[in-house]
Amino acid sequence: MRLQIARRRGRRGLRLWNVGVVLALAFTAALVVAGFVFNTGWDLLGARELKKQPKIDSKTLFDLVKLSFGVVAGAGALVALVVAYRRQRVDEDGALRDATRLHTERFTAAVAQLGDDSAAVRLGGVHALAGLADDAPTRELRQTCVDVLCAYLRLPYTPQSDLLPNDTEAQHAYLSLRQVRHTIIRLIRDHLRHPADHQHSWAGLHLDFTGVVFDGGGFGGAVFSGGRVNFVGATFSGAMVNFVGATFSGARVDFFGATFSGARVDFFGATFSGGTVDFGEATFSGGTVNFGMATFSGGTVNFVGATFSGGTVNFGEATFSGGTVNFGMATFSGGTVNFVGATFSGGTVDFREATFSGGRVDFVGATFSGGTVDFGAATGTRPVNLPHPPSLPAGLTLAAHW
Template sequence: MASNQGASPPDERELRRALAIAFAAAVLVAGGIFYGLVVLLDFQEIDTAAKLDAKTLFDLVKLSFGVVAGAGALVALVVAYRRQRVDETGARREATRLHTERFSQAVDKLGSDSPAVRLGGVHALAGLADDAPTQDLRQTCIDVLCAYLQLPFTPDPGEDPADQEEHHRYLALRKVRHTILRLIGDHYRRPRGTHRSWQGCDLDLTGVVIDGSMNFSGAVFSGATVNFGGAMFSGSTVNFGGATFSDGTVNFEDVVFSSSTVNFEDAVFSDGTVNFDGAVFRSGMVNFTSAAFSDGTVTFDGAEFTGATVYFSSADFSGGTVDFNSATFSGSTVDFEDATFSDGTVDFNSSEFSGGTVDFGGATFSGGTVHFDGAGFSGGTVDFNHAEFTGATVYFSSADFSGGTVDFNSADFSGGTVDFTSATFSGGTVDFNSATFSGGTVEFGHTEFSSGTVHFNHAAFSDGTVHFNRAAFSDGTVHFNRAAFSGGTVDFSDATGSARPELLAAINSPASAVVILPSAWLPSVT
């Protein structure tokens, strides 16, 4: 078998090859320059025309050797560069070798039976991630820490004296898990590009039980995937206050929030995707107060709000898409009080409001689109008290109001469009008492009032257009007590059923509004 003892390393062979090529190129360049100068000075006729004097020949030789000297400097530069590359490659290999050794030792500690040794392994892995020579090696360390959190663990046996040893071991191992949660948050808050920053790294916390504190306040989620899918937030506090979601994906799909506090106050959603699809808000609090939704997509498709309190108060929806499609509001309090909808799309299509309270009191709808198409209001309270509809388009098309209370008391409809086309009012109470219709369009065309109660008491119709054309007043109660028709157009053309006496009384009082009634509601001429 041949020996490789005298063989040169690949980098050394490559260096020698580069030097040979550079030297040959220098000689060729020098010769080419000398020959070119001779041709340029028309010395090809030197033997027949005139003798080349020694001074000129000496100058040509000096110029040629000057070129050769420059080429030599170039060769020296190439040698220095190649040596630097070789040194850097060697340093990287040595750093990677040392990292691998330390990584193996840290992982061994993490698998120890002793909680104290495991805790040392956690800190060792975090330190390795900080000092990793490459992004891939840093990501590997983070993946191992996340994988540890995903491992099943024995639940707390309780504080019974008979189980004291198991209880103490549970507390010790929980300390290890809580330390990992804390370290992840601490490192993700550090600005990207600074030492010990993990921003830009993926976090896979799928199915993890988060029963300790995590602090992501002020963190920037950009260009990475952070996955909490199927996680259980139980008795924990997780803070995303002031965080920026500007790119990448943050996934809370099928997460359960139980007795926890999750804070997104002042968070900025400016791009990327944040996914709460199928999440269950069972108890505790999730807070989006003063959050800014200016771009990107935030989805709550199929989410269940069964008991928690969820705040969107004073949130600013100025772009992007916020999606509550097919969500169920059966027992929670969801608060959009004083929120501003100035652009983008907020979608509650086919959502079911069967209990709890959803509050849009004082909200401003000045632009964009808000959809409640096909939503079912069968219980609970949905509150638009003092809301301002000044420019947005809000759809309740084909919505079903069969129970509960939907309250537009003192709402201001001064611009935009609010559309109840083909909605069904079959139960519960829908209240427009003291609402002001001073501009824009409110559409109840083809709406069916078959049961329940709809109030327009003290409502003021001073401008804009309100359509009840082809509405069906078949049963239930629709009240217009003391409503004022002082301007604009109110259209009941082709409506069916019986006219409310207070409506006819309000129309017959001095008014400048245009009120269009079906022929069956007009007084008979004798």
């Protein structure tokens, strides 16, 4: 369906007037302009007094006529230019139709490969679709190829931890499928590393990982600068998923309702400088999520309503210098949330109405030199190693009962 829509859009893009109408209008305009030039010249030379008191000779009049017809000739050249432009547009439209038809044929073959029983054939289909996305004649067709790759990741998937250890056949099938899935993730990551103006960049495309189970792979060094990337309801439950050094500078990246239950998800050294990254209502119940040495300098990072009930979430030596990081109404009931050595020098970090009922939230060695860190209306036990009144740094607000 998306292919058909894209092809219809391509046809709608070529809207040209009938050539007969264009020529008639051009000739009419030429005659009008020629008449205007002639009359203007007549008036300027005082030719209206020709009978009473001649002021110009026949040669001058003849030159004036030649000038008028020169204007007509110029209009004719304009008509030729219009016709040539129209021919070029028609040729371009034909070339686009041919390219789209070839793309559709290759797309069909690649999707068939992706559905094959053999993992090797499926890997070939993955690479074929990625190549098709790079060669797509329109952005819509590129998005279609990427949609199929993301849809493959959303298919039902049983992680290794749920398999019987003695079921060799199931283990082999799992490893084959895992290889295909990780190849898709790697290809998407590689295309997000390209500069936005690179011909093979996928920046700004919609990436839908809704409900995907991640048991490895990653987006290290990727740049999320536009479009929307959905990890809504995704599960990070095994191995390591890597966002090390990733840059979030303009896209909306949505981890809303995601579950971090056993994997190591690593945002070490990541930069959050624009756009929105949303961990709202996410659950951190096991494993490690590492934001160590990350930089929060712009945009919005939301943990609103998130639950920290197990595992470790590390913001050690992270820098909060701008933008907003919002932990409002989050629940800290278990595990460890670590802000050791973090620097708060600008922007807003909001813990208002957060609940601290268990686990350990630690600010040892943290520096508060600017911006706002607000624990107003927070409930429960005071996080450890926060400064004590009355020597609170400017911008740091604690709950009244702390």
